[in-house]
Amino acid sequence: MECWCVSKLKSWLLILITILILMVCRIDGGCIEEERKVLLEIKTSLIDSNFLDLNGFLLSWVDDGSIGGECCDWERVTCNTTTGHVTNLTLRNMVGLPEQFYEDCKSIWPLNVSVFLNFKELTSLNLSWNCLDNNIVNTGLGRLSSLRKLETLDLSHNSIGNETFHLLGALTSLRVLNLGYNKLEGYLPTLGMSLVLLN
Ligand SMILES: *[C@@H]1O[C@H](CO)[C@@H](O)[C@H](O)[C@H]1NC(C)=O
Numbered sequence: 001m002e003c004w005c006v007s008k009l010k011s012w013l014l015i016l017i018t019i020l021i022l023m024v025c026r027i028d029g030g031c032i033e034e035e036r037k038v039l040l041e042i043k044t045s046l047i048d049s050n051f052l053d054l055n056g057f058l059l060s061w062v063d064d065g066s067i068g069g070e071c072c073d074w075e076r077v078t079c080n081t082t083t084g085h086v087t088n089l090t091l092r093n094m095v096g097l098p099e100q101f102y103e104d105c106k107s108i109w110p111l112n113v114s115v116f117l118n119f120k121e122l123t124s125l126n127l128s129w130n131c132l133d134n135n136i137v138n139t140g141l142g143r144l145s146s147l148r149k150l151e152t153l154d155l156s157h158n159s160i161g162n163e164t165f166h167l168l169g170a171l172t173s174l175r176v177l178n179l180g181y182n183k184l185e186g187y188l189p190t191l192g193m194s195l196v197l198l199n
């Protein structure tokens with residue numbers, strides 16, 4: 001007959017193992033905590049711009065307070081289901097302007113593009129229709145070259161001018177770059193991507 005303390009120890013071990021298994025499963029299916037925080041920061045930066053009526057906007061991007069919470073099933077976000085890292089961000093038209101205002105739009109979203117450095121496995125970033133201007137240079141556009149998996153960057157329908165163009169050449173992992181409908185003018189040098197859309 002087993003002594004009382006051994007069977008008690010066994011059941012504690014069983015509970016501990018069960019908790020560990022549950023934790024591992026959660027991390028496996030969830031998203032990376034650091035990346036979840038950054039997504040929430042992006043949402044805050046939009047709210048802080050005071051321009052937007054965020055009613056009904058990014059409703060799924062909520063902080064439920066849990067560590068290792070879900071963000072891979074948020075709208076506009078896609079993760080690699082194996083690693084849990086964010087791979088695709090579709091942040092198009094975050095400023096919610098009607099189309100006729102884009103013709104001459106001014107910077108209204110104080111986006112610091114350095115935030116994207118936190119998404120180590122980012123492959124596709126869609127920032128179209130956001131009234132972004134050359135300020136994205138000052139906030140570290142060139143540094144995005146350290147995102148070695150970034151293949152697709154859509155910057156179309158913004159207010160980006162000449163200064164930005166050269167820096168984009170540093171993003172050597174890019175295969176598709178869409179710069180259509182911006183303020184790029186005159187002759188522009190060739191970049192290394194396989195597809196550069198200018199119109
Ligand atoms: C997800 O990540 C794993 C491990 O890095 C990689 O092998 C796989 O190709 C990735 N899947 C996608 C769809 O990118």
Ligand SMILES: *[C@@H]1O[C@H](CO)[C@@H](O)[C@H](O)[C@H]1NC(C)=O
Nearest residue numbers: 078087088123124125151152
């Ligand atoms: C994510 O981006 C990659 C690279 O641009 C693309 O091939 C893939 O179709 C995108 N996936 C989704 C779910 O949008």
Ligand SMILES: *[C@@H]1O[C@H](CO)[C@@H](O)[C@H](O)[C@H]1NC(C)=O
Nearest residue numbers: 092126127128129152153154
């Ligand atoms: C980015 O979003 C725009 C607007 O919805 C869409 O037309 C475009 O195809 C997207 N770009 C990529 C690379 O998926």
Ligand SMILES: *[C@@H]1O[C@H](CO)[C@@H](O)[C@H](O)[C@H]1NC(C)=O
Nearest residue numbers: 111112113114115138139140
């Ligand atoms: C952008 O963010 C980076 C990293 O957080 C920071 O070092 C930098 O000062 C910011 N730049 C601007 C112009 O706010």
Ligand SMILES: *[C@@H]1O[C@H](CO)[C@@H](O)[C@H](O)[C@H]1NC(C)=O
Nearest residue numbers: 162163184185186187188189
């Ligand atoms: C933009 O740069 C190109 C050459 O890089 C030049 O031909 C063009 O005049 C510039 N446009 C403006 C508006 O500065």
